[in-house]
Amino acid sequence: MRKDKAKVLDEQWDDERVASFLEPRPGDGENADFRLLLRAYQSMRDSDFARFLPLFCSAGRDINAVGDEGKTLLQEVSEHRYGTAYAEVLKTHGATEGAG
Helix, strand or coil, X not given: CCCCCCCCXXXXXXXXXXXXXXXXXXXXXXXXXHHHHHHHHHHCCHHHHHHHHHHHHHCXXXXXXXXXXXXXXXXXXXXXXXXXXXHHHHHHCCCCCCCC
């Protein structure tokens, strides 16, 4: 189980910074789409995450990608105390509870 969402400082993110989270980084074998979503979730405020998801989906990425633990990001954030806003944004963009 991953740790709960840490507090993010109230920092303004421009569109270029939000879009930069679509750039893949070297992976450890975990699903690349899941890794991108997880990194965005861990790094962004919910409002920035809401701006990121349309870019993610438009790029043909899989919003229901499964991580090493067999869960989608929606399934993971639904277990986090502060994940509600993120879960709602994921659902708005097509994430489903039954994926994974």
